[in-house]
Amino acid sequence: MKLSDFDFDLPSDLIATRPARPRSAARLLLAKGDDIVDQHVFDLPQILQPGDLLVLNDTRVIPARLTGTRHRATGQGEAAAKIEVTLMEPEAGGWRALAKPLRKLRVGEVIRFDADLSAEVIEIADGGLSLRFDAEGDAFDAALQRVGAMPLPPYIAAQRAPDAQDHTDYQTIWAERAGAVAAPTASLHFDAALMDALRARGVEFVHVTLHVGAGTFLPVKVDDVTTHRMHAEWGEVTAEAAARIATAKAEGRRVIPVGTTALRLIESAAAETGVIAPFQGTTDIFIYPGYQFRVTDGLMTNFHLPKSTLMMLVSALMGQARIRAIYAHAVAQRYRFFSYGDASLLLPERPTGLGRASSEA
Structure with a gap:
């Protein structure tokens, strides 16, 4: 598996330097099986099902x-x-x-x-x-x-300096536990009105914590991606959170992490037995095509950098050919990319597959 397998051409003018306003006005690419539908984040109450469990990362970004x-x-x-x-x-x-x-x-x-x-x-x-x-x-x-100033990603900081607005924009509305130096950016699309509408729909929420490190922006420097070593980050899945996720799985309800950070954490918490369990400590789980997802049924996430570990993660979830088609559609339809950009909701129709992960956790 080569690094070039996860490359694609991205016009520089598609890199967002400010978020959509209001937050939930961002565009949402819905990829369900073979279908792609162009919607908006505020459409989530019509897309998600009653009983779906969204996993939210409650880390708080510090002005680092x-x-x-x-x-x-x-x-x-x-x-x-x-x-x-x-x-x-x-x-x-x-x-x-x-x-x-x-x-x-x-x-x-x-x-x-x-x-x-x-x-x-x-x-x-x-x-x-x-x-x-x-x-x-x-x-x-x-x-x-x-x-301090907010630690905007390099691709934004190269175009403009952080300012006072970023203290609000680069923070989720449920941020609670300080320690991250990068935001769980898929969560930036949620505002109070959207949360109320999702609750009214019967969608449920559970909070976990992964303190996102600056290593999330480090490039992959090896051609054989299976030899890449991930950075370690601290996270916690409480006993209550693990129980709620386990109950949703047992009842056949979908568990959908909002963001790759929440996904990596809940998969780490299920790494030993295949069943979600309380977790506290560091994880360097590396998810790439062939990985067997233990907990995750779908993923809401932004659009990621070419040749990044996050491109590998979404390729593991949806399949490499499928992700190439999704990203080609996003570029053609001029979705906004990266941390302040638009979102995708990835819902594979297949059951969790067989495969592997690399982790030192």
């Missing part, structure tokens, strides 16, 4: 991009230089991060982001660094809200 100044003692006093930091993931005693320019930093130096937030460089290794902040808990969260 910080601009500060490096302070270094010199023989003539203290020298300062501008440093841009992107937080990647928490670690014992601090945060793993990227910094530009990294070459200017030394272990022991302090980066000041404002009068009330600084971080000491603890380690520099593997193209990144470890930082220990002088604030913790609620104080740290408040400081990030004050000085």
Whole structure:
């Protein structure tokens, strides 16, 4: 299985830099079996069935991009230089991060982001660094809200800088547990009116948590995709959530994760026995064609980057030839792509198939 199998031509003007307004006005490509229908997200109450269980990721994106100044003692006093930091993931005693320019930093130096937030460089290794902040808990969260910018994906950040509107746009309406540095973007299409309409339809919801890491944007660098190693992310499926998902499966109701993050987490929670179970810890599950889905009956997701692991995931769910046709239709009909783009609802008509997954979880 080659990386080129998951490539396609995407006109750059189809990359969305702002979301639809209102959120549920985004277009929705409904792919059910061999059929493709062009609809909108606000049509979901007419598409979904009573009893369908939507799995929602309640992670909260932190404003992970910080601009500060490096302070270094010199023989003539203290020298300062501008440093841009992107937080990647928490670690014992601090945060793993990227910094530009990294070459200017030394272990022991302090980066000041404002009068009330600084971080000491603890380690520099593997193209990144470890930082220990002088604030913790609620104080740290408040400081990030004050000085941080939302960590927009590289394909958006290359076209415009983050602004105050992104603090709302790049956050789901049910975000609760802080820790992600990228949004579960399929969930960005939901607003209060749509949630009310879905409840009235008899659609049910269950929340899980996967703190999406910046590794979600890392390119696949191997030609044989089966040798790719996924980044690890922390997630939790509570006992209550697992029980509700298990009940839906037992009753023959559809379990439809909203977003690839929710899908990867519930499949990780069923990896040992094939049956959903409570889960807490890191997962690096890699889903590609041939994988046997244990829990997932469908998927709502945005349109993904060529040659990405997410293209491999949706190809595993729908089949490679089918996904190529779906994406060709999306490009021809000028759907908007990536994090702030339009959505698809992928509903395979076949039962879950046989196959494999790669995971170190």
